[in-house]
Amino acid sequence: QTPNSSVDSAQDKQGGDSATGGPLLLVNQLERMFQVGSSTLHVLKGIQMSVMPNQLVMLKGRSGSGKTTLLNCLGGLDTPSKGEILFNGLPFSRMSDDERTHVRRRQMGFIFQAFALMPLLSAWENVELSLRMAGTPRSEWKSRVEQCLELVGLEKRMHHRPFELSGGEQQRVAIAKAIAHKPLLLLADEPTAELDTGMSAQIMSVFQNIITTENVSICMTTHDPTILEVADHVYEMVDGKFI
């Protein structure tokens, strides 16, 4: 048995929680504290939330309220101080480090405010790199790269490099890159923060499109009130708690 087969087989056997109508992501009484010198900074204070399959969930709140810290915990990039996160029915705390890494690499996709593209690679090569990292067989790369770039509306920009693309187009490459390995959950930290209103609206319509066509759920942070209306659910965070 490989370190990761228990994660896959547990989900196959159960069909995963999401396949049985349960949440894809369930968060129970999550807390995160940081030790800063001699004092303790209590950043997340008992977070309860869920993301259902094919949902677009937004975490809204002022800068410093704790949104990124929460997103990092949801993506297994940070470890909570208390509480539990269940992904597809499986608690993070009961997974080994290898299993958590496997879930993060194979079943999640990440999108950041600053696009995070490789500057010297074309849109095509950026998406291909993501398939290579995820261990997708080489024979599938060409058709999947094409499909992902078409899904985000960049079929005419496939061979452009990031500096030859607008901010909105760069973010669409980043989305193509994040969905290439067919994750169940996309986590996006302020994906529209660098964009003007028109481009933000385009990104949100790409999100709505991929939720349907790719069967993915999206959990994103934002402080932009103009995009909230497309969310299925909005959690508002104030000082580490939802109100």
Ligand code: ADP
């Ligand atoms: P938001 O994304 O809503 O702007 P963050 O989650 O980035 O908020 O930050 C919330 C608070 O947690 C801030 O006061 C920040 O300084 C603090 N914080 C985040 N990460 C750390 C860390 N690694 N060590 C100490 N404090 C942190």
